[in-house]
Amino acid sequence: MTRIAEVRVTPILISDPPLLNLQGVHQPYTPRTIVEVVTENGAVGLGETYGDTDYLRLAEAFGPRLAGAGLTVNGLLPAVTECLAEVGAERVDNTVQAEGLRGSRTMAKIASSVSSAFEVAIYDALGHELGAPVHALLGGKVRDAVEYSAYLFYRWAEHPEPDEPNDGWGAALDPEGVVAQAKRMASDYGFSSFKLKGGVFEPAREIAATRALAEAFPGQPVRLDPNGAWSVATSLEVAAALEGVLEYLEDPTTGTANMAEVARKTSLPLATNMCVTAFDEVPEAFGSRAVQVVLSDHHYWGGLRATQDLAAVCRTFGVGISMHSNTHLGISLAAMTHVAATIPGLRYACDTHRPWQTEDVITQPHTFSGGKVAVSDTPGLGIELDREVLAKLHDRWLGSDVRRRDDAAAMRRVQPDFTAPMFPRW
Ligand SMILES: O=C([O-])C(=O)C[C@H](O)[C@@H](O)C(=O)[O-]
Ligand SMILES: [Mg+2]
Structure with a gap:
């Protein structure tokens, strides 16, 4: 060899x-x-x-x-x-x-x-x-296409400086803007599951946007993810308001103990890419039934086989598996698609940031059809640099001189006194 x-x-x-x-x-x-x-x-x-x-x-x-x-x-x-x-x-x-x-x-x-x-x-x-x-090297696909969800964000129309990139999507700062963004995601990519990134505005505003999404897309899965912004009490208030509306509530609060307390008091499934992000966090979280869905991510879980291992652990404990995404390009989307294709119990549409990227380092960027990416059968990942x-x-x-992702520093260009929040924010 x-x-x-x-x-x-x-x-x-x-x-x-x-x-x-x-x-x-x-x-x-x-x-x-x-x-x-x-x-x-x-x-x-x-x-x-x-x-x-x-x-x-x-x-x-x-x-x-x-x-x-x-x-x-x-x-x-x-x-x-x-x-x-x-x-x-x-x-x-x-x-x-x-x-x-x-x-x-x-x-x-x-x-x-x-x-x-x-x-x-x-x-x-x-x-x-x-x-x-x-x-095939991972044991073979169990599906020919992998379903992704529309990853919706509150957003500004533009960055603060005029010569900075402008993707033309426009602003989304209220329920109407979020629904308009979701409709474009649905028509351009065919997504039929929707995840709203929360933790940006006070919970009542995010509840209203989530409800507006559910009304605009009746019967289609909707998720909300405030990245641990809320106290246990606030999480329970939001959960009560959105029971029957959400497919799952993602990281309403920070820490396994808080998640477990919320989980005990709501019928909504809780998902996470924050309190279970490595194998050594699994025993406590699963033992206390803090989460019902883990969002895998081959990047920080350690690769494609580690993702399959995580899926097996989740299956053993009756915990669902979905997939997380940060800003990424087509190489990672190809990797996500190949591994997702091999996981039998993947019932949730995976997250992807890819629609937000206007650039790619592969010659033929992936296309989404009906919200899905076809699983390539050509050698390797099926992509070319x-x-x-x-x-x-x-x-x-x-x-x-940009050498790291720093969302708080980017915010300070517009709000000079901005600091990343203490938890819980609400
Ligand atoms: O599901 C999540 O928590 C994320 O995707 C984290 C991401 O970094 C997202 O919040 C973002 O890019 O702003
Ligand atoms: Mg999340």
Whole structure:
């Protein structure tokens, strides 16, 4: 079997619209890291992960260590973890961080998020070597297309500076704006499930927008996710107002104990990508029945096989599985689609930010039909790198000093006194 000849790690900056969340607003440009694993035969495997400095520095340090290695994935996470112990990370603490609203920020999660990009790239390269799609390498697909949901955001029409990217979607700051955004998502992409990012306005406003969505799309699944913004009492008030309206309520409150208390007192299923984000958080959360649905994410759970492992753990405990998304491009969408295709019990439409991105580093960006992405049967992930675009987005990175996602800093450009909120905000 061929070995790895070379690994390329390229930081890029991609445009991002002014989407609002609890921590602030998305920056005009956000970093991603693109990984290429090149085999001795010249096959190229692609991976993608966060581009914030800690992730990038680790990916750059680890990449060269794969030269001469086989196309195997089992030893990756320990090797990346060892490398992280050597290179260190700037800011690791146990508080919720702005750059992703995905729970506590730990060394283990940084290692998993970097390891996953190499894992995906190795599977892609292996698929090219063997002439097999990635889903086949993961045991085979159980569906031919993966359903995604419309990821709705309160948002501004534009970023503050006139020369910053403008995607033309316009503002959405009230129920009418949110419903109009959902209608465009439904007509352009065919989505029939809707998730509103909450935690932006006081709960009554978000309840009104959620109800407006349910009225505009009768019988179609609607979710609300305030990223842990509410106290237990507020969560229960919102849950009571939206019982029978929501498919699930995502991270109404912060921490497993609070989630468990809410779960005990509402019939609404609770979902999370904040209190269960790593395997060591599973026993307490499942033991206390704090969550009924876990949103997987191959980036920080440690890759495609870790996602399958998570699905098996969820199945064992009778907990549902769905899929989380941060800002990402087509490499990650391909990886998400391949792994989602292999998970038998995936009953929920997966989240994806991809419709919000106006740029991509692959030559043929995915299309959504009926809210679904077709599962590719061509070798590897079924995508090809657009080197011209990669070079352009890398040049943008070189010419900028943006080195991490910081939604609070982006908000301070408009509200100079803005600070990321203390929990609970309401
Ligand atoms: O489901 C979630 O919590 C997220 O998708 C977190 C994201 O980072 C989202 O809130 C965002 O990008 O603003
Ligand atoms: Mg969430």
